[in-house]
Amino acid sequence: NAGVMQNPRHLVRRRGQEARLRCSPMKGHSHVYWYRQLPEEGLKFMVYLQKENIIDESGMPKERFSAEFPKEGPSILRIQQVVRGDSAAYFCASSPLGMAGYNEQFFGPGTRLTVL
Amino acid sequence: DAKTTQPNSMESNEEEPVHLPCNHSTISGTDYIHWYRQLPSQGPEYVIHGLTSNVNNRMASLAIAEDRKSSTLILHRATLRDAAVYYCIPLGNAGNMLTFGGGTRLMVKP
Numbered sequence: 001n002a003g004v005m006q007n008p009r010h011l012v013r014r015r016g017q018e019a020r021l022r023c024s025p026m027k028g029h030s031h032v033y034w035y036r037q038l039p040e041e042g043l044k045f046m047v048y049l050q051k052e053n054i055i056d057e058s059g060m061p062k063e064r065f066s067a068e069f070p071k072e073g074p075s076i077l078r079i080q081q082v083v084r085g086d087s088a089a090y091f092c093a094s095s096p097l098g099m100a101g102y103n104e105q106f107f108g109p110g111t112r113l114t115v116l
Numbered sequence: 117d118a119k120t121t122q123p124n125s126m127e128s129n130e131e132e133p134v135h136l137p138c139n140h141s142t143i144s145g146t147d148y149i150h151w152y153r154q155l156p157s158q159g160p161e162y163v164i165h166g167l168t169s170n171v172n173n174r175m176a177s178l179a180i181a182e183d184r185k186s187s188t189l190i191l192h193r194a195t196l197r198d199a200a201v202y203y204c205i206p207l208g209n210a211g212n213m214l215t216f217g218g219g220t221r222l223m224v225k226p
Contacts, residue, residue, distance in 0.1 A: 019225065022165055033213060033214075035213075035214075042203075042216040042217065042218060043154075043214075043216040044216070045162065045213035045214065047139075056213065059213065070135060071224065091157075091159045091160070093214075100144075102148055102165065102209075103168075104150070104162040104165065105160075105162065105214060106162070107159035107160045107161065109158060109159050110158075110159050110193075
């Protein structure tokens, strides 16, 4: 069973461009979470999605950031008009059930975004 | 969310046991205690979780204090591959996200 896949693994963008990060959850998992890790900082929750629904986006910046998890295909984290402060590692995780206290999350290898 | 306190760093010798402590004095009665670790340049990895009883799996053991205000992750024989940042995370049944604190950076010496 393949793990959580993220692509690209590394992404370089110039200021003002758009960044699209993709996440394919583990087979059978319908719950996806995105986290961001700024340089030398801990991971911070961004958004929790189920198929076709955003369940909790309390950690998402109010502007320029959006996420989706369509019925078919990977989850996408989209950052419009990137700025240097968006440079970070973005991790996706999936779980088979909703995030009850006894569930574990399976993380992908991350996408490292560098904004020039 | 319950606050956690972990040492910033710890050192261990290879093949010796390691006890990583975590204080979570504000934990609620229904919060599970999760441990994750993050190896350098990788995504976090689930290690173990428990509610009240001590737990064992192939990676580690989790000892939970009777009052649940603290817990200890035990690596029985540290290897170089265990060098990572270890995070203790209380999580309730209504929780959607993992809240990562500073964690403990474990260094393993050969």
